[in-house]
Amino acid sequence: MTTEETGASPTFAIVPIPTSLATDPRYSRHTQAVITQRYRALRLHALKTAPAAFASSYELEVKRGLDQTLDRLSNPKAINFIALKANSESKDTTTSDDGLPELLMPEWMAEWVGMIVLLGPQSDDTSSGPSARRDPFAKMTGPIEALEDQDTVDSHSRPRYALRYHLNGVFVNPSARKSGLGQRLVSAALEKAAAAAREAQVPMKCSVLVDSENDVARRVYEAAGFRVVAREAYVQQPRELVAGESQASERVALLMKVELGSPGDR
Template sequence: MSPKFIVLPKSHTSLAKFLQLSDRYKAFRLLSLRLSPESFGSTYAREVAFAPDKWLARLSNPLATTIVAVDDGITPPSPVQASSDEDLSIETADPESDFELALDAEWLASLTISGPLDTKTLATHLHLEESFVDFGPAHELDLGPARKCDRPTRQFVVNGMYVLPIARGNSLGVQILEYAKRYVAAEAKVSGERVRLSLIVDYDNPAARRTYEKCGFGVVHRYWFDDYREGRGTKTEAAVMVVDLNDGDEIAKKAG
């Protein structure tokens, strides 16, 4: 399989085609919920009942950007670690070509970036009290080389990341996360603002944590929650992981 990364548009000149894209998005989301119900806070039974407008609203949400990895049969596979990833371009010479590819090609993975978020909304996304969401500069948490002490001014959350079982084993999770980081860093570079990406992962899922760690994320908070997901116990420990972008402009330079 050869992945290509596509940022899904929030609208299209053809409503019929945008409805097709919404159907592709819906199909992949429902497949993810059906194959791995233990990986999501939502359920297949809940979302399969959504009206078409609900799926359209998700795609057109100005504070949510969905990135998918598709098998275009052309792009050379890149089973590499984040530390040695070659630049993954976030630009496309032909957005319409990417749009058509998103309609026709097999989707292998997906994630959604929510933001920028204010403190209250960020706390809601991370299931924390508002007073918990400022974790301080990432370098204080030993997440990598020394970094500046400036607080990030734009906060984003990674949600709903999923890689199909048939596409695992080639670092696709790392690749789509690195692409997402570059996309957000490039957006922030325009305004010169500092950015932080956060996410939540089950602490008892070391494979997922390793994937995030390879992309620079580090655990900043752990907590227990009542778990009602299929196949899980009554209590699960979750970890909040963060990575600061634009530190030393390393990521921004790759994106620019």
């Protein structure tokens, strides 16, 4: 009997998809196919359900095959977190290092209801950050620019570069909204970034782009410590799924950032 039938609250888990999905011999072709198909279905569903919330469009993404989806999931600088809604009365589950067992559960046991992508890291000495006018995925998953030569610069005088991350592709299914799940997705991604910064003993910075009219998303990020630092006009290409949108329109994106100044802050 499901939680909806008993009246119990559903259980949510936030699970990262391993970026080694395509290369690790532990993961069979069947496992790759199941995860890739479910991820693609969720992303297309997100683009259909909330077309105005994404820079991309359903019309564009539906043309991309499973091979392109697997390549995207296997990028080491793009960690995809999936929110699972489990029909269980057990206590909520936090992120795990390898959530394949949960991700492979049949949908009647664990429904995929949300997602977020953590892009990066890039070093803080790069010339520019993500922009609403360019694809953040391409910008943040490129090679890290070399830092100053550590052999010729004294460690006490060398600037402490931060690891810079960016949140992208955030979505919560309408059936799971108003449950705090959006905040949990953001927290899971930030904790992953913060852990990498602690290991490198450098600060961590994270950014996100939010449409200026998306008040709900802005409040979620503000609750996680993000603050608006800039506004940027960009052109949104027309999408058939947005009623009345027949031509490209100019919109305004908010650039929001959060910074953890020392490795022990989080």
